[in-house]
Amino acid sequence: MPSPSPSPEAGSAGIRKIIYYQEETFLENGQEPAVPAVRAAAAAVLANPWAGSGPSADLAAGSAGVAPQLARVLSDRLIGGLGGAESIEAFGKAAIVGTAGEIEHGAALIHTPYFGNLVREFLEGSSILCFADDRAEAGQPLVIPMWHKTAAATRSHYQTITTRIGDGPRADEIVIAAAASTGPRPHPRIGDRSTDPTVTSAVLEGATA
Amino acid sequence: MITPRKIYTIVEETLLEGGRPVEPAARVALVAAVIPNPWHGQGFVEDLNPGIDETASAIGELLAPRVVEALGTTVEAYGKAAIVGLEGEIEHGSALIHTLKFGDHFRKAAYATTLLPAVEKRGPAGIVFDIPLKHITDATIRSHHQSIEVRLADAPHPGEIVIALAAAAQGRPQQRLAPLSTEQ
Secondary structure (H helix, E strand, O other): OOOOOOOHHHHHOOEEEEEEEEEEEOOEOOEOOOOOOEEEEEEEEEEOOOOOOOOOOOOHHHHHHHHHHHHHHHHHHHHHHHOOHHHOOEEEEEEEEOOOOOHHHHHHHHOOOOOHHHHHHHOOOOOOOEEEEEEOOOOOOEEEEEEEOOOOOOHHHOEEEEEOOOOOOOOOEEEEEEEEEOOOOOOOOOOOOOOOOOOOHHHHOOOOO | OOOOOEEEEEEEEEEEEOOEEEEEEEEEEEEEEEEEOOOOOOOOOOOOHHHHHHHHHHHHHHHHHHHHHHHOOOOOEEEEEEEEOOOOOHHHHHHHHOOHHHHHHHHHHHOOOOOOOEEEEEOOOOOEEEEEEEEOOOOOOHHHOEEEEEEOOOOOOOOEEEEEEEEEOOOOOOOOOOOHHHHO
16 A cells, blocks of 8 residues: 655655556456456656747756656556556557647656666566656546566556556646556457467458458 | 456656656555456346445455555555446446445555545446545545546446555645635
């Protein structure tokens, strides 16, 4: 169960609110999962560090200054809620930029080593973090993709979690999120690369449109 | 006891409000279970008591310790919710939460004495709802009137009900209204 305590870093990153959202699945299609997984997302809404700047503004300094604190704060919530980094098997990340910002502003906070490398380190993974981004009004639900933290092609671990912040992002804010899961989908049964037959466009021969 | 399909846990921390720091950060927690509607598919059931007896206490007992744990500190305000899937009656949700058998678990876990403020609503999966919260021992304490906005992805399905409890560690961030007594 999550019981995260406020982080001293949070205030200095301009974070207004942090939402931890967790789902435990006990039944899927009426049956208990063989490997029950808990999925969670931690999302922070903060002032857009580049609000009001032009399309050629240099984003490097803001990225280096803010992204590491976001990585710490969001990873702490996931680790606290899911029972430690060792319990986490899959992860992902996301950004929603408020309507007065650029998509590039969200990218600057999640797609640099100042965020991704640290989340990977804190959650003890090695894969690239898969992601989603959007520009939207406050309250937009955010679907965050996840895959396996050390073996991204592990098909059983392709999954998502959907969360939202009701009053964020305001036009001059950004929502940044990290997500994690302690296991696979409830009933994974679509094989894996090792069990797949060779499939080419030949399977369509003779098919009608 | 009915097995929930999912249990949701949400913790909301507010660090800034009105542009000013909130210290310590304001915390509100919510735990929700999505369960089968005990009366789904049975037409109009006149007597809801057997279903209440089977379900209400057990679901209260399941949720109460979880929401106190999720908050991680003393509960000062609280509330509850029943969100009925589209094939149910709002009365079905009310049946499960508007009974002492349900609420007493939360009152005991939170050392509370007042009635729990509630929202009852019917809607599709992913509907947004607000849970009102009031002070746990004196519902007239104005600083603690607040609400938490919630959206649970994938719940409730048409034949299900979401039952939720919410707890706050404090009143509203930057609360500064005069007490009710000053107007009397």
